[in-house]
Amino acid sequence: MSELKDLVIMKDGQAVTTSLEVAKIFEKRHDRVIRAIESKLTDPNFGVSEMFCESTYADASGKQNKMYYMNRDGFTFIAMGFTGRKADEFKLEYIEAFNKMESYIRKQEAVKQLPQTPEGQIRLLLESNVHMDERMTNAEEDIALLKNKSEIDSTQRFQLQKARNKRAVEVCGGKDSNFYKTKSRKVFMALAHDFKEYFEIPRYDALRKEDFNKAIEFVDGWYPSVLLKREIDEVNAQTNLDI
Known part of the structure; x- marks a missing residue:
């Protein structure tokens, strides 16, 4: 299993992963992952442009090559086509990684926006806990659903x-x-x-x-x-x- 910190990163205040990481973890050729993403981007039936962001990376020789960042929705859209027990296990890893990164981002944003008065700080912390509980409940339901839909162990x-x-x-x-x-x-x-x-x-x-x-x-x-x-x-x- 991969380290969760390597699966999902924070970029521009958003939890994302990359086409490179997806190709590596799911044992797919990177050019095929790129092709799958671009087929969705060019299809007028799908409004997925906000899910992906084109970028580049340097290979071992220093050459700049195309890659894509993708948010949780973009990853889900691409990974739906990956089947099998091993693929399902990795999907669960990604869900957990996205949840942890998004939780971290929310906490950072909450700290920045804390009111100066003690009463305001207490109110904001209470509201944050409520939203966190709701988010964790939804995440647990998503994970349970994926586990049930995966193949028997x-x-x-x-x-x-x-x-x-x-x-x-x-x-x-x-x-x-x-x-x-x-x-x-x-x-x-x-x-x-x-x-x-x-x-x-x-x-x-x-x-x-x-x-x-x-x-x-x-x-x-x-x-x-x-x-x-x-x-x-x-x-x-x-x-x-x-x-």
């Missing part, structure tokens, strides 16, 4: 795999059954197919965290089709199998 994948294996063995008739010994793959494939169809995902580990409990319930209550159930019963009823 390794512990949840393991739990889901155990539930899937347990249910498939039960449907086959147990590990000592004829069907499990000879054709269990059909049950695993049928369960996987129905699971992915129900949750509209391409693979098990693409399941969203918010659907994890529902997924466990689905697996525990899953039954094969009538035709597959009939085949299971027929195979298990056989006493002598040609294997």
